[in-house]
Amino acid sequence: MAQTASMSRKPSLWRRIKWRGIASVVAFFVLWHLAVVVKFSGFAELPTPIQTLQTFFAEYIVNPDYWASWVVSFERVFYGFIIAQILGIPLGLLFGTSPKFRDMFFPVFELLRPIPPLAWVPISILFWPTNESSIVFITFIGAFFVIVINVYDGVGGIQKEHLWLARSLGATRAAIFRRIMLPSVIPSIAVGMTLGIAITWNVVIAAEMIASDSGLGRMTWEGYVSSTPEVVLIGMISIGLAGYLSSITVDWVESRMMPWQERR
Amino acid sequence: MNAVDNSAGTALRGHIKICQLARGFTDKDGNGISVIEDCSVEFEPGLLNVVMGKSGCGKSTLAYLVAGYLNPDRGSIEIDGREVTGPGSDRIMVFQETALWPWMTVTDNVIFGPLVRNALPKSEAKEKAEALLERFGLIDFKDKYPGQLSGGMKRRAEIAQALINSPDIMILDEPFRGLDVMTRELLQEYYLQLFEDTQLTTLFITSELEEALFLADRLYVMSEAPDNIDQVIEVDLPRPRSFEVTTTERYLELKQIAMNHLYAGAEELM
Numbered sequence: 076m077a078q079t080a081s082m083s084r085k086p087s088l089w090r091r092i093k094w095r096g097i098a099s100v101v102a103f104f105v106l107w108h109l110a111v112v113v114k115f116s117g118f119a120e121l122p123t124p125i126q127t128l129q130t131f132f133a134e135y136i137v138n139p140d141y142w143a144s145w146v147v148s149f150e151r152v153f154y155g156f157i158i159a160q161i162l163g164i165p166l167g168l169l170f171g172t173s174p175k176f177r178d179m180f181f182p183v184f185e186l187l188r189p190i191p192p193l194a195w196v197p198i199s200i201l202f203w204p205t206n207e208s209s210i211v212f213i214t215f216i217g218a219f220f221v222i223v224i225n226v227y228d229g230v231g232g233i234q235k236e237h238l239w240l241a242r243s244l245g246a247t248r249a250a251i252f253r254r255i256m257l258p259s260v261i262p263s264i265a266v267g268m269t270l271g272i273a274i275t276w277n278v279v280i281a282a283e284m285i286a287s288d289s290g291l292g293r294m295t296w297e298g299y300v301s302s303t304p305e306v307v308l309i310g311m312i313s314i315g316l317a318g319y320l321s322s323i324t325v326d327w328v329e330s331r332m333m334p335w336q337e338r339r
Numbered sequence: 340m341n342a343v344d345n346s347a348g349t350a351l352r353g354h355i356k357i358c359q360l361a362r363g364f365t366d367k368d369g370n371g372i373s374v375i376e377d378c379s380v381e382f383e384p385g386l387l388n389v390v391m392g393k394s395g396c397g398k399s400t401l402a403y404l405v406a407g408y409l410n411p412d413r414g415s416i417e418i419d420g421r422e423v424t425g426p427g428s429d430r431i432m433v434f435q436e437t438a439l440w441p442w443m444t445v446t447d448n449v450i451f452g453p454l455v456r457n458a459l460p461k462s463e464a465k466e467k468a469e470a471l472l473e474r475f476g477l478i479d480f481k482d483k484y485p486g487q488l489s490g491g492m493k494r495r496a497e498i499a500q501a502l503i504n505s506p507d508i509m510i511l512d513e514p515f516r517g518l519d520v521m522t523r524e525l526l527q528e529y530y531l532q533l534f535e536d537t538q539l540t541t542l543f544i545t546s547e548l549e550e551a552l553f554l555a556d557r558l559y560v561m562s563e564a565p566d567n568i569d570q571v572i573e574v575d576l577p578r579p580r581s582f583e584v585t586t587t588e589r590y591l592e593l594k595q596i597a598m599n600h601l602y603a604g605a606e607e608l609m
Contacts, residue, residue: 236438239408243426244452244504254455258442335442335484 122305127312130305141294148283148290148317151207152275155214159271163222164264170223171230172256184223192217192278196285210282210290217278218271225270229263230256262336265329272325276318291317351385352419353430353507353540355405360414362400374400376565378414383557384507385538387531390568391551391597392561398544399435401567402512405542406432418508428452430508431501435516437493439485445472445496446481452504464503471499475529491522495529502533512544524582527553535579548601552576552593553585560600570600 108125110118122130135141170177170184195216196209203209233256241255283292291314298306330336357380363373374397382388392398403409405416407426416423418430431452439448449468453459459467472478475495485493494514501509511530515523531554534541545551551558552574560570574593576584584590 234436234438236434236436237440239406239426240432240434240438241451241455242408243406243428243431245428245456245458246451247455250455254451255440258440261442333442335486337486 120304122308127305127308131309135309144289144291144294145313145317148279148292148314149321151210151214151279151283151290152272152317152321154211155216155279156218156272156275158211158215159218159222159275160264160268163219163267164226167223167226167267168230168256168260170227171260172252184220188220188224192274193281193285196282200286206287210279210287213282214275214279217274218267221270221274222264222267225263225267226260229260232263233259261332265332268325268329269322272321273318276314276321280314351538351540353382353384354419355382355508355540355542356417357381357405358415358417360401360404360416361412362397362404362409363412373565375404375567378565378567380559380568380571382540382542382559384419384540386556387534387541387543387554388557388559389543389545389551389555389574390559390561391545391548392567394546396561396563397567398546398561399512401561402432402510402542402544405508406430406510428456428504429506430510431504431506432510432512433494433497433501433514435513437485437490437497439493439496439500441485444482444484445477445488448485448496449500449503452500458504467503468499471503472496475499489522490518491526494518494526498530498533506539508540508542510542510544513546514543515550516546523550528582530554531580548594548597549585552590552597553580553582558597560597572597572600 104124108123111123195213199209199212241251280292283290284296287293295310360378362375363371407423446468450464453464472481515526555574558572558574559568561567
């Protein structure tokens with residue numbers, strides 16, 4: 076690796092931290108604080124960041140219910156996301172590789188795809204035996220379609236030369252599928268994952284507000300119902316952090332899936 | 340007919356005989372377009388056969404047909420007496436755009452062929468690959484991914500990837516297009532030297548007259564269908580060649596002859 080110093084220069088720690096980003100986060104909280112202090116329209120009822128933080132440390136950081144909300148929401152996202160990958164990737168590959176299969180089932184898929192995940196809430200509650208399974212299902216729906224479409228698109232985008240060369244070299248159909256087609260669609264799978272994880276968080280929070288008695292979404296909603304804006308804000312910030320952590324994790328998984336790609 | 344001494348002793352392989360070949364495509368509006376029509380030509384083994392024509396005349400289509408990626412609508416292609424029915428490791432193509440698989444290291448790209456055919460055990464394939472990469476000046480990059488190589492290195496890696504399979508024929512479809520002039524000339528010399536060392540039967544497609552004359556034993560001028568290959572020019576420049584050859588009188592004569600053929604075709608179009 077020593078000889079590639081010019082290819083993979085690592086910026087210094089200070090540069091990587093990106094002070095501009097930190098400054099903008101700080102500025103955000105300062106503005107929020109000022110808006111509350113001067114009672115800017117709409118902010119009159121809200122707590123300042125410091126009050127929010129105080130509430131958080133006094134009542135939430137050691138509150139097992141609060142952490143249970145994290146766990147419950149994460150579980151829902153995790154299961155919905157994973158099941159969407161497990162079913163979505165093979166389906167996308169099938170659509171991409173088998174014209175017969177595509178002709179038969181793609182129209183149904185396209186008919187269902189435009190239905191927003193939240194429109195699935197009522198039928199899902201009717202259909203699934205437990206509340207938990209219906210929320211996981213809705214989360215799954217959120218990620219499933221975007222993953223299938225991306226993988227399908229990825230198969231279509233495989234360079235014909237990549238397949239031809241493998242055929243010239245004597246690769247069997249199975250070898251071509253495993254060694255050429257699968258790796259070719261990994262970048263598309265990664266795009267599906269990035270989009271999918273963002274959608275699953277969107278969906279799970281809304282679904283929790285509508286149809287659940289637990290999770291970060293529910294906690295935020297209850298903060299509103301009980302007129303405790305601190306709880307609403309703690310809920311929102313928690314959701315933001317949870318989504319951010321998920322994205323980082325997915326990015327990390329993606330970079331492991333594609334060791335040949337330069338870091339963005 | 341035989342301009343090159345091929346009495347080297349070993350029987351040269353890769354005689355390509357194309358007979359009454361036709362191949363067309365259907366465009367977006369459903370109209371049939373004939374790209375290759377009534378094309379008969381022979382490429383002799385042990386020669387560096389260069390097919391030259393302007394873009395859109397069906398050069399790549401011809402290469403794909405010989406490689407077996409496309410099937411002819413009519414006519415036939417025979418290699419050493421056997422009809423081409425699909426791709427095979429006896430003829431390997433180097434494409435216009437890089438076809439190295441970006442998720443494999445250079446070494447893995449090179450050994451893919453022998454391993455996937457179970458032609459060699461992995462250790463032997465690796466040894467052979469490293470010898471080739473050494474020869475092509477890529478040994479320090481054997482564990483790199485193609486995305487980390489320059490354009491010229493990718494081309495050399497692809498030639499190594501082809502050669503490890505000991506093909507009878509190399510098909511190169513405008514392989515040096517898009518490279519800068521220096522890299523391009525270096526690679527031309529590289530390939531020329533490789534050819535002069537091995538007499539590996541080559542079908543080289545290009546749209547550049549200088550490149551064609553510098554490399555070729557025989558230059559096939561290609562134009563639109565029908566009767567795509569209408570001129571064959573014997574490039575009787577001495578081998579081994581270096582770039583000095585491009586300043587000789589004979590080179591300039593041949594260039595003039597080729598230009599006349601090309602412009603004769605162009606006038607018809609105007």
